[in-house]
Amino acid sequence: MSSHFLQAFGLQVFKLVVWLALLAVIFAPLEALFALHRTPGRWKTAPADIAFYFLNSLLPLAILAPPLALLSVGLRLATPHAYTAAVTALPIWARLAAALAVSEVGGYWGHRLSHEIPLLWRFHAVHHAPRHVDWLISSRAHPVDQVFEKLCALAPLYILGLVQPTPSGAGLAGLIAIFGTLWGFFVHANLRWRLGPLEWLVSTPAFHHWHHTNDEHRDHNYAALFPVVDRLFGTHHLPKAWPPTYGVDAATPAGMLDQLLDPFGPVRPARPEASKT
Numbered sequence: 001m002s003s004h005f006l007q008a009f010g011l012q013v014f015k016l017v018v019w020l021a022l023l024a025v026i027f028a029p030l031e032a033l034f035a036l037h038r039t040p041g042r043w044k045t046a047p048a049d050i051a052f053y054f055l056n057s058l059l060p061l062a063i064l065a066p067p068l069a070l071l072s073v074g075l076r077l078a079t080p081h082a083y084t085a086a087v088t089a090l091p092i093w094a095r096l097a098a099a100l101a102v103s104e105v106g107g108y109w110g111h112r113l114s115h116e117i118p119l120l121w122r123f124h125a126v127h128h129a130p131r132h133v134d135w136l137i138s139s140r141a142h143p144v145d146q147v148f149e150k151l152c153a154l155a156p157l158y159i160l161g162l163v164q165p166t167p168s169g170a171g172l173a174g175l176i177a178i179f180g181t182l183w184g185f186f187v188h189a190n191l192r193w194r195l196g197p198l199e200w201l202v203s204t205p206a207f208h209h210w211h212h213t214n215d216e217h218r219d220h221n222y223a224a225l226f227p228v229v230d231r232l233f234g235t236h237h238l239p240k241a242w243p244p245t246y247g248v249d250a251a252t253p254a255g256m257l258d259q260l261l262d263p264f265g266p267v268r269p270a271r272p273e274a275s276k277t
Helices: 003-034 046-078 081-088 092-116 118-128 135-139 143-159 167-188 196-200 205-211 228-233 256-264
Strands: none
Touching: 003 046, 003 135, 046 135, 046 143, 046 256, 092 118, 092 143, 092 167, 092 228, 118 143, 118 256, 135 167, 143 167, 167 205
């Protein structure tokens, strides 16, 4: 293993430590002051959540980088030059707006399929297993689930030529990924805030907390940023109340390693429908 690789890896880890510290400085006081739910003993599961944070910040994107680069180069060779030139000539704001819309729809369907297809749900259930929701839960997910959902959100950008195999193109994809990740911490936050009409425009903690509910209203609110996508596809649910319960039906392993290995175990029955009340 080269010293260059070790230095690059160490720098990436250092950046993640800095980001985690900044996120903690922002969200820990906010959740202490404006908590929707009090969660005594939360610190007991925090080390596993932090481990998931580092794992999912490093592994999924490293896995996705080579196939996305090959996809981009291959599509560039196969796409008519006139189309590529037209997309490249768009103002940066237009490309960014189009990229956000395309990424949002792709991410929506990747997320929705993770709930509707039993095999995918086995991996996605790791994220829904906790019976509480706060900012640190945003990173608690299986890497296989993260690879699939990020692929659904990013691959269409390359297919449509909105991201090119250039430093600026990679920067655009990275900007979208970073913004989506940071917004994910906010919408998971344990905050009792309601933002009025703004909730119809962008995803908020109330919007995403209803995605984590485990009552008859579960399997809604898949969009990462824009609730209009859920309204478009009939999966929007945002009442004035807050969810009564979180989690999943099946018992889940307590340890992080067991949670990572559990989806590869014996096949379980398909996820049952929540009982209607």
